[in-house]
Amino acid sequence: MSKSNQVLEEITSKEYEHGWTVNLETDEAPKGLNEDIVRFISAKKNEPEWLLDWRLKAFRQWQKMTEPKWPNVTYPAINYQDIIYYSAPKQKVKPNSLNEVDPELIKTFEKLGISLTEQKRLTGVAVDAVIDSVSVATTFKEKLSELGIIFCSFSEAVKEHPELVKKYLGSVVPIGDNYFAALNSAVFSDGSFCYIPKGVRCPMELSTYFRINAANTGQFERTLIVADEGSYVSYLEGCTAPMRDENQLHAAVVELYTMKGAEIKYSTVQNWYPGDKNGKGGIYNFVTKRGLCAGDHSKISWTQVETGSAITWKYPSCILKGDYSVGEFYSVAVTNNYQQADTGTKMIHIGKNTRSRIVSKGISAGKSQNSYRGQVHVMKRATNARNHSQCDSLLMGDQCGAHTFPYIDVENNSARIEHEATTSKIGEDQIFYCLQRGIDEEAAVALIVNGYAKEVLNQLPMEFAVEAQKLLALTLEGSVG
Amino acid sequence: MLNIKNLQARIGENQILNGIDLKVNAGEVHAIMGPNGSGKSTLASVLAGREDYEVTGGKIDFLGKDLLELSPEDRAREGIFMAFQYPVEIPGVSTINFMKTALNQIRTYRGQQALDAVSFLQLMKEKMKLVEIDQSLLNRSLNEGFSGGEKKRNEIFQMAMLEPKLAILDETDSGLDIDALRIVANGVNKLRNKNNATIVVTHYQRLLDYIVPDYVHVLYKGKIVKSGTKELALELEAKGYDWIKNEIAVA
Numbered sequence: 001m002s003k004s005n006q007v008l009e010e011i012t013s014k015e016y017e018h019g020w021t022v023n024l025e026t027d028e029a030p031k032g033l034n035e036d037i038v039r040f041i042s043a044k045k046n047e048p049e050w051l052l053d054w055r056l057k058a059f060r061q062w063q064k065m066t067e068p069k070w071p072n073v074t075y076p077a078i079n080y081q082d083i084i085y086y087s088a089p090k091q092k093v094k095p096n097s098l099n100e101v102d103p104e105l106i107k108t109f110e111k112l113g114i115s116l117t118e119q120k121r122l123t124g125v126a127v128d129a130v131i132d133s134v135s136v137a138t139t140f141k142e143k144l145s146e147l148g149i150i151f152c153s154f155s156e157a158v159k160e161h162p163e164l165v166k167k168y169l170g171s172v173v174p175i176g177d178n179y180f181a182a183l184n185s186a187v188f189s190d191g192s193f194c195y196i197p198k199g200v201r202c203p204m205e206l207s208t209y210f211r212i213n214a215a216n217t218g219q220f221e222r223t224l225i226v227a228d229e230g231s232y233v234s235y236l237e238g239c240t241a242p243m244r245d246e247n248q249l250h251a252a253v254v255e256l257y258t259m260k261g262a263e264i265k266y267s268t269v270q271n272w273y274p275g276d277k278n279g280k281g282g283i284y285n286f287v288t289k290r291g292l293c294a295g296d297h298s299k300i301s302w303t304q305v306e307t308g309s310a311i312t313w314k315y316p317s318c319i320l321k322g323d324y325s326v327g328e329f330y331s332v333a334v335t336n337n338y339q340q341a342d343t344g345t346k347m348i349h350i351g352k353n354t355r356s357r358i359v360s361k362g363i364s365a366g367k368s369q370n371s372y373r374g375q376v377h378v379m380k381r382a383t384n385a386r387n388h389s390q391c392d393s394l395l396m397g398d399q400c401g402a403h404t405f406p407y408i409d410v411e412n413n414s415a416r417i418e419h420e421a422t423t424s425k426i427g428e429d430q431i432f433y434c435l436q437r438g439i440d441e442e443a444a445v446a447l448i449v450n451g452y453a454k455e456v457l458n459q460l461p462m463e464f465a466v467e468a469q470k471l472l473a474l475t476l477e478g479s480v481g
Numbered sequence: 482m483l484n485i486k487n488l489q490a491r492i493g494e495n496q497i498l499n500g501i502d503l504k505v506n507a508g509e510v511h512a513i514m515g516p517n518g519s520g521k522s523t524l525a526s527v528l529a530g531r532e533d534y535e536v537t538g539g540k541i542d543f544l545g546k547d548l549l550e551l552s553p554e555d556r557a558r559e560g561i562f563m564a565f566q567y568p569v570e571i572p573g574v575s576t577i578n579f580m581k582t583a584l585n586q587i588r589t590y591r592g593q594q595a596l597d598a599v600s601f602l603q604l605m606k607e608k609m610k611l612v613e614i615d616q617s618l619l620n621r622s623l624n625e626g627f628s629g630g631e632k633k634r635n636e637i638f639q640m641a642m643l644e645p646k647l648a649i650l651d652e653t654d655s656g657l658d659i660d661a662l663r664i665v666a667n668g669v670n671k672l673r674n675k676n677n678a679t680i681v682v683t684h685y686q687r688l689l690d691y692i693v694p695d696y697v698h699v700l701y702k703g704k705i706v707k708s709g710t711k712e713l714a715l716e717l718e719a720k721g722y723d724w725i726k727n728e729i730a731v732a
């Protein structure tokens with residue numbers, strides 16, 4: 001039996017019992033997916049009728065769809081009836097101190113330079129009231145609400161701001177957009193909602209870290225960020241600390257919406273469990289991220305540092321509808337051991353004078369496969385569209401693979417599209433040069449790789465960038481020589 | 482300081498060094514000359530610990546340590562510096578960042594504390610002056626798009642920063658214009674003291690006008706076939722290598 005099947009097998013071996021009736025008292029749905037389960041999830045969350053209908057519509061669409069086979073990744077078939085789609089956030093047995101936590105994990109934390117407090121938070125060690133992040137989050141939230149910024153969990157938003165959610169949910173990623181987005185729309189557990197009012201510049205980086213009740217909603221997360229006219233927000237997702245999760249399949253959806261003159265900067269560091277050295281285990285990360293520059297002169301910028309997951313399938317995209325709107329995609333994707341990544345972006349130019357910029361840096365090591373897949377589409381109406389794409393691949397060793405799949409569709413003659421691609425290897429000459437200066441191999445690889453990825457790392461907020469640099473080095477540890 | 486005895490090395494099937502004997506004391510400058518392909522860069526690489534070269538015989542003692550037992554980075558940390566004939570490019574990494582990493586790793590090895598930002602900057606400013614190098618060059622990606630002369634000058638700047646006990650300069654003069662040659666040579670001379678030593682690999686007497694060697698050796702077919710004082714270099718300049726080749730052929 002293949003390794004991933006085994007993992008799924010281990011989760012449960014019970015068959016889905018048809019005709020099972022919804023029992024609202026249970027904390028966990030039985031595995032499998034049908035309309036009853038969708039209703040159960042919605043009921044559990046006390047959702048309004050319209051949202052249930054929305055979920056059901058998504059579910060019905062999903063049933064008619066098939067899993068995409070075009071990504072350059074291979075994995076054993078996923079049995080969607082073998083997954084539990086709802087379980088209430090459990091009170092896990094909290095370790096009393098860091099001594100009770102896996103020492104390997106602590107070692108990693110230390111290498112990443114994560115503070116003790118933060119280590120405790122991440123591993124769920126009970127922390128005393130003074131340093132509890134909840135208190136930090138509360139002051140944080142007060143500050144934001146003074147400015148009229150809404151930043152809360154998705155469930156909370158459904159209750160408190162239904163008109164906003166109703167208006168924008170699915171406006172960027174429609175329910176039937178793709179297989180995994182449809183699945184997410186049917187069963188999403190929770191996520192984040194953010195609204196920046198007209199003319200407001202959000203004074204701090206927003207991150208889920210500061211969101212109260214950011215319970216484990218990792219598997220089918222839903223994020224919606226709306227930036228009203230002339231507003232600005234920088235949003236951080238993920239963290240550099242290694243994230244483990246018992247759920248193998250992750251299918252999140254992120255929607256960004258910018259009105260006239262608004263800007264959203266969305267940064268991600270993804271470090272889900274990639275599986276062990278032999279490729280056993282690891283998260284399947286099938287994410288749909290898209291931004292709609294609805295208004296003129298609006299801007300959406302994606303920056304991602306992807307180091308984790310066994311399989312990554314992810315194309316943060318921009319629909320440049322407003323005239324003079326700008327889309328950016330900066331990406332570093334690292335794969336090591338048996339990881340597979342098929343990631344890139346789509347830039348859809350609809351409005352006039354729209355511009356997009358793509359900088360993708362792939363790094364492959366071990367026996368991994370790393371693909372860049374990018375589409376630049378200039379529609380008929382998009383006079384004077386501009387795109388510049390730079391796709392670089394760095395190979396470490398000779399057992400890994402790097403692939404580039406650029407798709408360019410131009411329907412307007414005035415467009416100017418530039419695409420550059422390079423492939424390079426970390427040279428022994430480079431390593432030796434470092435060694436000769438007293439720099440050991442590990443540090444040499446870190447130096448070279450961070451230099452290579454600099455253009456992207458520079459896009460990250462300062463503290464995040466420092467952590468991301470360490471993370472890159474750590475991910476590639478021992479992959480040379 | 483350095484004592485090489487009957488050193489033999491090969492790369493793949495190619496035997497390149499065929500029994501080298503060389504002794505370098507603190508305070509000395511040795512010049513190594515010889516025709517193309519005679520093994521000068523190979524000798525430098527073997528000293529620096531490049532793994533492509535297999536040492537098939539002989540011994541190297543460096544300050545009482547068996548050099549061949551040390552990893553390349555530890556050799557550097559013990560005080561061996563090599564100015565490369567062809568310095569490589571490292572995109573996205575500035576010379577400043579590179580030197581900070583190197584210096585701190587070396588200091589850690591020696592049980593010293595890492596330099597704080599202010600002291601590092603101070604040291605850098607001082608060394609920049611010494612080799613007359615511009616900070617704008619040091620902010621750029623290491624060697625990327627550098628002219629031949631800039632690369633060489635940057636090598637000497639790094640040497641100044643790391644203050645090695647034994648510096649091996651592999652054709653540092655090639656590609657330098659007259660002014661740059663003087664600047665580089667001046668830098669090397671200023672760094673000279675009675676506790677360190679320098680091995681200069683060169684094809685040209687010209688450099689030796691500036692960096693005056695105590696000894697000159699001729700390497701030919703992987704052996705030191707002739708040693709002498711600085712006059713030997715002048716003789717080579719005048720007569721070429723043929724007379725030495727002939728001498729060997731006769732012997």
Ligand SMILES: Nc1ncnc2c1ncn2[C@@H]1O[C@H](COP(=O)(O)OP(=O)(O)OP(=O)(O)O)[C@@H](O)[C@H]1O
Nearest residue numbers: 492495497515516517518519520521522523524533
């Ligand atoms: N990687 C290698 N593979 C095969 N042969 C090599 C390699 N490196 C060096 N050699 C050979 O070893 C011999 C010595 O080369 P080396 O570079 O040491 O000469 P050199 O004296 O420094 O020459 P130059 O004056 O041209 O710099 C040459 O014949 C060269 O072709």
Ligand SMILES: [Mg+2]
Nearest residue numbers: 521522523566
């Ligand atoms: Mg040479």
